[in-house]
Amino acid sequence: MGRFDGKVVLVTGGNRNTGLDLVERFTRDGAKVYMCGSSEASTAKGAAELRARGLDGVISQACDISDAAQVAALFDTIEHDAGRLDILVNNAANQGLGHGGPLEMDAERFWDVLKTNVVGGFRVTQTACNRFFMKQESRGVVVFLSSNTAMRAIRHRTAYCTSKGAINSMVRALALDLAPLGIRVNCCAPGYIYTERWETLDPEKAARRRLNCPLRREAKGADIANVVAFLASDDSSNMTGEIVTCDAGCSCQHMPEDVDV
Numbered sequence: 001m002g003r004f005d006g007k008v009v010l011v012t013g014g015n016r017n018t019g020l021d022l023v024e025r026f027t028r029d030g031a032k033v034y035m036c037g038s039s040e041a042s043t044a045k046g047a048a049e050l051r052a053r054g055l056d057g058v059i060s061q062a063c064d065i066s067d068a069a070q071v072a073a074l075f076d077t078i079e080h081d082a083g084r085l086d087i088l089v090n091n092a093a094n095q096g097l098g099h100g101g102p103l104e105m106d107a108e109r110f111w112d113v114l115k116t117n118v119v120g121g122f123r124v125t126q127t128a129c130n131r132f133f134m135k136q137e138s139r140g141v142v143v144f145l146s147s148n149t150a151m152r153a154i155r156h157r158t159a160y161c162t163s164k165g166a167i168n169s170m171v172r173a174l175a176l177d178l179a180p181l182g183i184r185v186n187c188c189a190p191g192y193i194y195t196e197r198w199e200t201l202d203p204e205k206a207a208r209r210r211l212n213c214p215l216r217r218e219a220k221g222a223d224i225a226n227v228v229a230f231l232a233s234d235d236s237s238n239m240t241g242e243i244v245t246c247d248a249g250c251s252c253q254h255m256p257e258d259v260d261v
């Protein structure tokens with residue numbers, strides 16, 4: 001028996017990197033999984049990768065979560081096809097890379113990040129609650145992905161750090177309002193995760209990043225999937241409004257070892 005047998009799950013940004021591992025985890029644990037990327041091409045690429053992993057049953061549909069009509073269309077598909085939703089994983093993120101420092105960055109690009117990460121995550125959650133969770137006796141569970149950068153900033157990522165801090169606050173606010181309705185909202189805050197971006201990283205930089213981690217390694221997508229699966233399951237049934245950090249101990253240290261003199 002799988003942990004999520006009979007459950008219907010939506011993973012936003014399920015088409016690459018950590019999202020693929022989240023989709024894989026829920027699928028292998030018995031769930032029927034829907035996933036989206038932001039475009040037709042990226043979603044199709046992700047669907048092909050999932051098939052290559054032997055996961056034939058995943059249903060994919062492109063959906064830019066910053067676009068209300070595309071979110072509605074995705075939920076139309078789930079309603080028509082599955083008729084229910086049990087677990088929403090808000091994983092999609094605009095990383096806000098290459099914006100430069102706060103003095104020169106374009107405010108429109110700042111808004112793009114918030115529009116996806118904060119407003120998009122809110123819209124998908126609101127739609128899941130109104131279209132499904134509130135109509136189901138068993139209600140539903142929401143898991144957001146934020147970041148340890150919500151608490152400790154990284155350089156030249158003002159919009160991203162802002163958006164992840166806002167997600168942490170939104171998780172607590174949503175949890176408070178939705179708890180009486182039987183809907184739980186929690187969050188996993190990762191640190192470094194190995195993604196395709198590491199494949200082009202200077203090896204010295206990769207080694208330096210690992211030295212920055214008390215556990216000496218970045219997370220794999222599967223490590224993050226473990227935390228998300230816990231928060232999505234009945235094992236966490238007495239938890240809501242929590243931010244669970246998964247960052248190899250980065251947040252608990254004052255300084256990394258090589259500068260700790």
Ligand SMILES: NC(=O)c1ccc[n+]([C@@H]2O[C@H](COP(=O)([O-])OP(=O)(O)OC[C@H]3O[C@@H](n4cnc5c(N)ncnc54)[C@H](OP(=O)(O)O)[C@@H]3O)[C@@H](O)[C@H]2O)c1
Pocket residue numbers: 012013014015016017018019036037038039042043063064065066090091092093094095116120145146147148189190191192193194195
């Ligand atoms: N990687 C890390 O080290 C790290 C650290 C801390 C937290 N996190 C968080 O963990 C999660 C996964 O990280 P990751 O690095 O695996 O993510 P990623 O590689 O940056 O992938 C982001 C995903 O979000 C999707 N996305 C972006 N904008 C979207 C939009 N407007 N509508 C729908 N989908 C959209 C992308 O789809 P497309 O392919 O179509 O662009 C992609 O699937 C994210 O929430 C991230 O912020 C990551």
